[in-house]
Amino acid sequence: MSSVRTGLPVPLRPTAKRWTRHPALARALGWGVFVVVAITILFPTFDVSLQDCLIRATPFVFCGLAVAVPARAGLVNIGGEGQFAFAMVVVTAAVLLVGDTLGAAVLIPLLVVAGLFGGMLWSGIAALLRVTVKLNEALCTLLLNFVAPLVLAYFVFGPWRDRSSFNLPVSKVFPDAARLPTYGVTQLHLGIVFAIAAAIAVWVVLDLTRWGFRARVVGGNPEAARRAGLPVNRIAFAALVAGGALAGLGGMVEVTGVEGVLRPNIGVGFGYIGFLASWLVGHRPLDLLGSSFLLGSISVAGDSLQINAGLPSTSVYVLMAVVLLLVLSIRGVATRGTS
């Protein structure tokens, strides 16, 4: 056998090994062990309910995915917080507009779209500035976090304030059709399923699709991507907007699944905890389910710490930070060993 054009002989080379391996399995096993230990030993000990943990972890998953997708393209999205809040505004607007006229079967998908759209819009500002004037997306998304709650506050203090709320800054209570269905007598809502589905979908897109591969190239070395003729700006824009959409879906789930009313301070800090959750697992979407559950548990445990042990509520953040620093330093030591 020889190359047609150059006439060089083609010697045999031993077939290369398979090009993928799966350390993912080991990690999945690790998370499984953790969940079992948590449910059987830790939760009873610290008086924590599994249901609360799942509900608390759900927005963390969305906010984590909002970090993981742009991270694959090398972008830092710290704006989960703002995207989450702005999406709640858009969702509430939709509820107030058509909530009383539509049935749940139509309204819920509509609100999902509204949430995605709201998050996209908010991250779209940063994405647009990123690709047009090269404004650093981390800075821009971070600053927008301070703006979104003000937009939310404007509406609940102003036009949307419920007259029967004794002057509290809250919107009208959502109609039942605008609430995510719950399972039996529990408070476990459909949003938990959304979160798991979203994590799986993101994993498929990032790890198995052509777009995911291109995003990985852009994230690994944008100059190499440019040299390979990839549309670097378009991919970066899409990744950041997709991240915003996921955070937006989180906002939709929180406001329709848990709260049922728009008020200030819903989900304050969730964006940052999601950021932490994603960094904990190196932005791997399936592992994010585990880390969100871990942080959700710590967050819920904080409540009982406060009540039973008399610790201040902020001790939860200390605990989370310790976990993050621990994981990062272990990872640092591990990589130093290999290089």
Place this chain on the structure above:
Amino acid sequence: MEDQRQADPGPVQGMPEPGPDRAMSHPLALETRGLSKRFGEIQANDGIDLELRAREIHAILGENGAGKSVLAKTLYGVSVPDEGTILRDGREVVIDSPAKGRALGIGLVFQDFRLIPALSVLENVLLSLPTHGMRLRRRAVTAQIGDAAERYGLKIRPRARIRDLSMGERQQVEILKLLLSGARVMILDEPTSLLAPQEVDALGRVLRELRNEGLALALITHKLVDVRTMCDRVTVLRGGVVQVRGLDPAGLDDAKLVEAVVGRHLPQLRTRPRQPPPDDTPALEAVAIDVEAERGRLALTGVGLTVARGEIVGVAGVSGSGQRELADVALGLRRIRAGRLSILGRDVSDGRPAKVLAAGAAGVSEDPLATDVVRGLTVTEHMALSRLELRKRALGYDWHALERQVDELPEASILKIADGARQVSTLSGGNVQRVMLCRAFARDPGFLVAAYPTRGLDLANVMAAQELLIRHARAGAGVLLMSEDLDELFLLSDRIVVLHAGRVVASVDPDLTERHDVGSLMLGLAA
């Protein structure tokens, strides 16, 4: 054309005849006995005995991976040997840190220099000297620099900023730094690799001055010509083992030395006659193009250049003359500001890499680690970022088909590229370069931009890569070749264009032109 690396370097002016008697009569400055160093599975140095005498320039010759740099780092104290002893002026010493090395009067000139471009020569020198309280001794050190410069024939302006200096001048600053910190043993790691021919001559003069002042100089190199023109004695390393121990190079012919370096006779590079190109469309046609560099400065001005199919056009120039920008526009990575540019018959003035790739062009870039290696991606995945056919499969790509394609590339086995599942970012520089070369040669490009294609390769792979370049050219590819090695340009090019300050100043036939004339053109002097 014969292999230029093995050609006679020509007469050297003003150099006293080195001889073994002369060299051996001087006291030992630095000696190693049985020095060994192991990195994982690689025995980088294996029982190395080296004698470095005062008043000599001692070449340490070997190809990449022979253990030269490890030896240099051991002598300077960057790495600590597993076994063996080092003697300085006959006394056994332990050099476990660069500070210790410097205290013993041993200095190392790094290949890529250790200077801060934004600071002046004086400030860089001050940084390297031990501090005395808070005061910067500007005036005293300026005077010292002046003295040393005069004494050793260095052309140094203390107030000049490093970033404005040529590579040769920067190197002289490095040498000066070592002199002022009291080095008596100076190790130079590949000192000629970044220099133009005239600068190499200047370096040779400086080194001879230093030798005559009584310093011991070790010159690490992989170029025979350096050994011939500058060195009194030569030690050859191969695979971490000493092959030739401190002999006078005059007593060894080129074939002997090459055999000691690579361990066998290398075939001469076969050059084939040029054949008529497959069609008349030039691979590259640039008409009066202007190209902007950073901050609006023009990097290329009115450059006109045609590369025909089947032709290798070499680009010579001191670094920063516009080669990088030329390579970039040729791959659609930069817009041109004025003029007209077409590649393989398609207009690419607007700078769109995808369009240029689709036209059938490929490139090896100047610094693949910075511009081509994607963290976390495997060799096979890197291959996808080129002109190789990438089939879709379900939502993703058919990686197995691509892997088979790569396996069937003749270049993959000639260059012995790493396993497809390896991550490229974990490979060594030479391995990365081989992957990049293989990718560029894949699917027979009609136009190939080869920027420093043999950088980081060992001698055997340099030959393989050069052979492949010529074969692809003879099969109809137009090649635009940049190289820092004039020998390589003369060896491979059908035509050499010389860039100076962003303009094409000459286009010459390498068979009819002297190397030094090209060197003069590169430096902006009339030939």
